[in-house]
Amino acid sequence: xxxxxxxxxxxxxxxxxxxxxxxxxxxxxxxxxxxxVPEPLAVGIVGARKASEAGRxxxxxxxxxxxxxxxxxxxxGAFGIDRAAHEGALAGKARTAVxxxxxxxxxxxxxxxxxxxxxxxxxxxxxxxxxVRLRHRAPFATxxxxxxxxxxxxxxxxxxxxxxxxxxxxxxQRLGRLVGFVRWADDDSRGAGGRxxxxxxxxxxxxxxxxxxxxxxxxxxxxxxxxxxSTQSARxxxxxxxxxxxxxxxxxxxxxxxxxxxxxxxxxxFDGLMRHLGVSAEVLTRQLLEAEMSGEVERAxxxxxxxxx
Numbered sequence: 001x002x003x004x005x006x007x008x009x010x011x012x013x014x015x016x017x018x019x020x021x022x023x024x025x026x027x028x029x030x031x032x033x034x035x036x037v038p039e040p041l042a043v044g045i046v047g048a049r050k051a052s053e054a055g056r057x058x059x060x061x062x063x064x065x066x067x068x069x070x071x072x073x074x075x076x077g078a079f080g081i082d083r084a085a086h087e088g089a090l091a092g093k094a095r096t097a098v099x100x101x102x103x104x105x106x107x108x109x110x111x112x113x114x115x116x117x118x119x120x121x122x123x124x125x126x127x128x129x130x131x132v133r134l135r136h137r138a139p140f141a142t143x144x145x146x147x148x149x150x151x152x153x154x155x156x157x158x159x160x161x162x163x164x165x166x167x168x169x170x171x172x173q174r175l176g177r178l179v180g181f182v183r184w185a186d187d188d189s190r191g192a193g194g195r196x197x198x199x200x201x202x203x204x205x206x207x208x209x210x211x212x213x214x215x216x217x218x219x220x221x222x223x224x225x226x227x228x229x230s231t232q233s234a235r236x237x238x239x240x241x242x243x244x245x246x247x248x249x250x251x252x253x254x255x256x257x258x259x260x261x262x263x264x265x266x267x268x269x270f271d272g273l274m275r276h277l278g279v280s281a282e283v284l285t286r287q288l289l290e291a292e293m294s295g296e297v298e299r300a301x302x303x304x305x306x307x308x309x
Contacts, residue, residue: 028129041070041071043073045157047081061206062206066089068093077099148175151172155179155209156169178212180202261296
C-alpha cells in the first residue's frame with residue numbers, strides 16, 4: 001500500500017494551485033502517490049454520475065488525448081464521467097489526480113478500489129483534505145473547489161440542470177479558470193447544466209479543448225519535465241535545488257502579447273480581460289497560458305496580474 005503523506009500548506013509537496021483558494025484552501029491535505037514538481041498543466045473533467053454512454057465516451061477520449069499531449073487529468077473518482085476520465089487518462093499514459101470526498105486510505109466509492117489502485121500503480125495521485133481517521137464521507141461539493149483549483153481548464157462533459165457539477169463550475173470561474181461544456185443538442189437534457197453556466201465556452205470537439213493550451217510542442221516539453229515526487233523526496237530535493245529557477249528564454253513580444261500585458265497594468269479577471277481585449281475565451285486562454293509559461297503573468301486570488309520583475 002502506498003504511504004499516506006500529510007502535507008501542510010507551505011510545505012514543498014503542497015500543490016501551489018490550492019493556495020489560490022485563499023481562506024478556502026485546506027490547511028493540510030493527505031496524499032497517496034505523491035504530487036508532481038513542478039506542477040503540470042491540467043484539465044479538469046467533471047459531469048454526471050448517471051452519465052450516458054456517449055458522455056462517458058466523450059470523457060474517455062478527452063482524457064486519453066490530453067494524456068497523449070502531456071496534460072494531467074483531474075477528476076473526482078465518482079461513477080460516470082469521473083470514472084471514464086480516469087480510465088481515459090490511464091489509457092493515454094496521463095498523470096491523473098483523484099480528488100476524494102473521503103480519506104485516501106479508505107477511498108470511495110468502494111466499487112472503484114481497483115481503479116484507484118491502477119491510478120497509483122501508473123504514477124497517479126489520490127488526494128483528500130480529510131484525515132485518515134475520518135470514517136464518514138464528506139459532502140461531494142466540498143471537494144469540488146479542489147478540483148477547480150488544481151485544473152487550468154475545467155470541462156463539463158454532461159450534467160443535468162441541478163447537477164452538483166455547478167459547484168465546481170462556480171469555483172472555477174471564481175478562480176479565473178476557463179470553463180467549457182460539451183455542446184449537446186439544445187433540447188438534450190444532458191447539456192442543461194452546461195447551458196445554465198454564464199460565460200462558459202461551448203465545446204464541439206475534443207481537439208478544440210486541447211487547442212486552448214497552445215503549441216503542443218512547448219506543452220510536451222513543459223509537461224514531461226515534471227516528475228512525481230513523494231513528500232519526503234520533495235523535501236530532500238529542496239535542500240539541493242538552486243535558490244533561483246533557470247531564467248526563461250526571451251519571448252518575442254507580439255502585438256497581441258503587448259496588448260495583454262498593457263491590459264494587466266492592474267490585476268484583472270478573465271471576463272474583464274476578455275471584454276477589454278475583445279477576444280474569445282479560447283484565444284484569451286491560449287494567450288494567458290503562453291504568457292504564464294514564459295513567466296510574464298500569474299494568477300492570484302482569482303485575478304490575473306503581471307509578474308514582478
